[in-house]
Amino acid sequence: MAKPASALTKSLLDALFSGVLALVVLGPISGLVLNGYQVRNEMQRPLLLAAAVMVGRFLFSLALATERGRSLLGALSARAQQGVTVAEASPPRSLRLATPLLLAAGLILPFFLSKYFLTVLILAMIYVLLGLGLNIVVGLAGLLDLGYVAFYAVGAYGLALGSQYLHLGFWTALPLAALLAAACGGLLGFPVLRMHGDYLAIVTLGFGEIIRLVLNNWLDFTGGPNGASAPPPTLFGLEFSRAAKYGGTPFHEYFHLEYNPNYKFIFIFLILFAVVSLMVLFVGRLKQMPMGRTWEALREDEIACRSLGINHVTVKLSAFMMGAMVGGVAGVFFATYQGFINPTSFSFFESALILAIVVLGGLGSTVGIVLAALVLTILPEMLRDFAEYRVLIFGVAMVLMMIWRPRGLIRIKRRSFDLEGLR
Amino acid sequence: MNETQGGAHLLELQEVDAAYGPVQALKRVSLHVDAGEIVTLIGANGAGKSTLLATVFGEPRAARGHIRFNGRDITGIATHEVAKLGIALVPEGRRIFSGMTVEENLLMGTICIGPAHVEPDLIKVFEMFPRLKERLRQRAGTLSGGEQQMLAIARALMGRPGLLLLDEPSLGLAPLVVRQIFETLAEIAAAGTTVFLVEQNANHALRLAGRGYVLVNGEIRLSGTGNELLANPEVRKAYLGGH
Known part of the structure; x- marks a missing residue:
């Protein structure tokens, strides 16, 4: 289990990184709007989107730092049970x-x-x-x-x-x-x-x-x-x-x-x-x-x-x-x-x-x-x-x-x- | 199926040629396997050993010569019909159905004879390979290499073959496991199934087999009893590390 402080810094770093990435990816797509023959600058939109991404990533990273979040993700992911699933010959009662x-x-x-x-x-x-x-x-x-x-x-x-x-x-x-x-x-x-x-x-x-x-x-x-x-x-x-x-x-x-x-x-x-x-x-x-x-x-x-x-x-x-x-x-x-x-x-x-x-x-x-x-x-x-x-x-x-x-x-x-x- | 008819050999290749397009892989290969024998074919990589087994199954077809099984000419027979005659192949690299369970793999082995003998045959196979019984409900892909080889052999045996062809069963296995597999092959032969074994592991193969052939560049270079070949200086030099 990581220390709470280091988990917090790590989550912040993750969020910052995703935010920059979101800006790079979304900036040109949503920030520059073609209007006739002119390009209108609407940079507030990618900034808002990036902010949303950062918050999301921050929460996700924080959740991952806790035991509970990890187990939840594990349950969601089928990787953990990659091995063997064999049905019983007769179906269960339910x-x-x-x-x-x-x-x-x-x-x-x-x-x-x-x-x-x-x-x-x-x-x-x-x-x-x-x-x-x-x-x-x-x-x-x-x-x-x-x-x-x-x-x-x-x-x-x-x-x-x-x-x-x-x-x-x-x-x-x-x-x-x-x-x-x-x-x-x-x-x-x-x-x-x-x-x-x-x-x-x-x-x-x-x-x-x-x-x-x-x-x-x-x-x-x-x-x-x-x-x-x-x-x-x-x-x-x-x-x-x-x-x-x-x-x-x-x-x-x-x-x-x-x-x-x-x-x-x-x-x-x-x-x-x-x-x-x-x-x-x-x-x-x-x-x-x-x-x-x-x-x-x-x-x-x-x-x-x-x-x-x-x-x-x-x-x-x-x-x-x-x-x-x-x-x-x-x-x-x-x-x-x-x-x-x-x-x-x-x-x-x-x-x-x-x-x-x-x-x-x-x-x-x-x-x-x-x-x-x-x-x-x-x-x-x-x-x-x-x-x-x-x-x-x-x-x-x-x-x-x-x-x-x-x-x-x-x-x-x-x-x-x-x-x-x-x- | 194990009795030869009219003095003929169980499996006989007579002057067989085979080619992949312009590349000739087998040249005038003649050999025979009699009922109850363990015969081995040794040779280096690319000598045509696997091709020889594949030719028995008609892929590639023999360009000339004859292949006979139980006195019957099977040179031109369709690939999927060969198994029904009582010839089973344990292919190189095992080729088990890795997504299916051990049980399902074994059941696939009975396709050529139908499900009539499944249960007694399973019991026999499990006596030979108790490990498979433990792993019955497991995906075959999760087995170890040795267990997979056992499964491949067991699957072939489920079709009640008169003749069992094995393509390099020792490939990629630990020495201890190889010894186990070869002991099992001796048991299989003792139980009445003729074994024809293609191997690079000449030492093990020749010790096990009653007779052997040496294949070099698609031609049969030498033949003799296992002990003769083991003692042969040429064989010792080429395949046994020259001691």
Whole structure:
């Protein structure tokens, strides 16, 4: 334990140093304001900012000098527990209770929400789905895919164009679009089988852009930037619009209810919630099945895998296709919820956002990804006033996470297998 | 799997050539390993030892010649099919799955035969390497070098191979650990798995092995029993420090 006096001097020195640094960095940026062709000098702003930085640094250093501050920081940082985390074969009791509670909440909640919150929640669930899908490719199989949005677009356009040209409804389009996206995943998978890391990232990035550009420029087929409309889902032929558009009966007329535009979103949410729940279950199972373990092994060491008798071609392709399929399903939900889609929804930023969800959530960790997706989609909505700073906050969060929790919000727990004769 | 069929050798390389692009790594290599034997291949760095093992797995493919296992020609077989025939490789540098637990690593070893024999096989493996049982739930990357080598061998054994190929298992290990590993290899052979060992550590390898080959610049220069090679002045000079 350092002496109080020396801790104080050290904190003061730290603060002074950060203040100077802040002045150097912020001075030109915020102190000189371009006004027409003239530069206006507003030095009071960087001075204020630097002062704020100094106070902050001083307090931080002081906190670090105390035992309590250090332990707090230690708890925040995951470095300390870098070693081993292995889950028990059976989940702890608190978790066993949480699952039915969450399920019940998900089923009851939508009936009490306003339309606005419903749409936010739906969007959040779509991102959960996207995160889970990309997690298969990036988190489990370790293939860095920067063009994941392509499969999302294929799913969304699968519904929109399928209804436009083939008169497919939501329920027929859902599996078909998923299959189509999986096929696209296979198509992308083949040329990139021999690639790793950076090369793979660039090729997938290109693939994502190609899909977007095709959608944008093939005017006759996709409608180009004008987009395409997508049908809403139906419940056994009952429609959720005020008047039947697709030749069915409106839901509220059939049940003699007052018309409420929320019905459609409640319905979409409930299906989506079911799909996401199934997906969480499925991914959890996958990790215990040889297939999921093989993906992880391939991520760790391809040569060892092949010497153990694993066909790396089928394993990689299966990861790509499975991930793409989930992306396609998410796309169908996106299209049906929006009712109208155009290529601007499928830009590279979207891929980056999904990747951020996976990385922030903790590569490979399902709970972490669900949390990250909810946070990253709901928080910006809550902070509507700060919408412009969304990307900035995002970036800062990324940097902080990578410093303090390099393995994501929730670190993946390795499963152990309850085998006889091992005790 | 351990019985040879029709008098053939368990593993046989016949006049095998292999190359990485324009660089020829193996030249007319012929050797054989019989069931129940411990055979070693010694040679200097870059002699082509690892290439020889890789060629058995079809990477690189033998440009000419034949590789037979149990009398069957496996020269053109796909890499991932080789393990299913009953050949297991303990790769150079161990190549364990460091992010996975010891348990998961061992389970990965059963991919080629399915999970039917997991539990009795695990018990056998733990008798051989009690340390692995203690570290069962630990990330493999946190093991010591010797333990990682044990894990690599154990993982290979989980596939119930008839033939175990090892690429420099002594690499980077303390002498005491090396001795332990070699004792285990003798046990493995005694239990009925044929062992083919590629080593730079000629002294240990030749003492353990019944027979040995010396590979120089991609060619088999010498062959004989372990003791013959140990006594051979050329071998002593090149690989045993010339005493």
